Amino acid sequence: MPKIAEIEDTPNPNALKFTLREQLTWGITRSYDNAEQAKDDALAAALFNIEHVTNVFYVDRWLTVTQDGGADWKELARKVAEPIRAAPAADAQAAVTVAAASSAYADLSSADQQRFDKISTLLDEQIRPYLQNDGGDLHVLGLDGNQLSVHYQGACGTCPSSLSGTLSAIENLVRSIEPDIEIVAV
CATH class of the missing domain: 3.30.1370.70 (Scaffold protein Nfu/NifU, N-terminal domain)
Incomplete structure (x- = not known):
């Protein structure tokens, strides 16, 4: 218990x-x-x-x-x-380590998979710890060209700042490695 x-x-x-x-x-x-x-x-x-x-x-x-x-x-x-x-x-x-890639990423080309991996590492290191500290998280739904779809979870899912300030901060951070990326919260 x-x-x-x-x-x-x-x-x-x-x-x-x-x-x-x-x-x-x-x-x-x-x-x-x-x-x-x-x-x-x-x-x-x-x-x-x-x-x-x-x-x-x-x-x-x-x-x-x-x-x-x-x-x-x-x-x-x-x-x-x-x-x-x-x-x-x-x-x-x-205890299980989730190693299987989500179907949202299964169709990525090798180049896009590398882009996605870099973006995920950046989010894991720079964004998720702060969201988790606040009782939420961020799930990446997919990468389609220069559009990254994300979904807020937990406290972040209905937090007014997640759809404005936090999304803008995430987009600015990811643009440091992918200048033309657009982040869309769904």
Whole structure:
């Protein structure tokens, strides 16, 4: 049972980040925007059974819950803490390294795969740690010519600054290695 070590506010006023003492996963991200998506995940399904929960995002030792803005966080945090505490810790024997490339990248040419790898490394080093610290993340959906499609996860998914300032900062950073790139959030 993962015990909650800390509960933190995020830049998104509708999201809270729960830092845990035990792993929920071993590097595998779980992100759900509704109860239907979460139906096969016991923890996420239990969280969506709580009124006002609109998004569940977790990986390793932290979990972010987003609400619709209609609940008091003190009361809601107590409610969501129950299924978090009841969730089983990840089995160390089940640690998996995700090595398979996503189908979104499977059709890339060798040159585009190299471009994509450089962009991913840059995002891994310069962007994701900050987004994860704030209870969110960024998933790259694909590279098509000079357009990189990304999807914000967790607290970043509904944060007003993610679609303005953060997206602009990401685009400026990636343009340092790909001057003609356009970043599109979907």
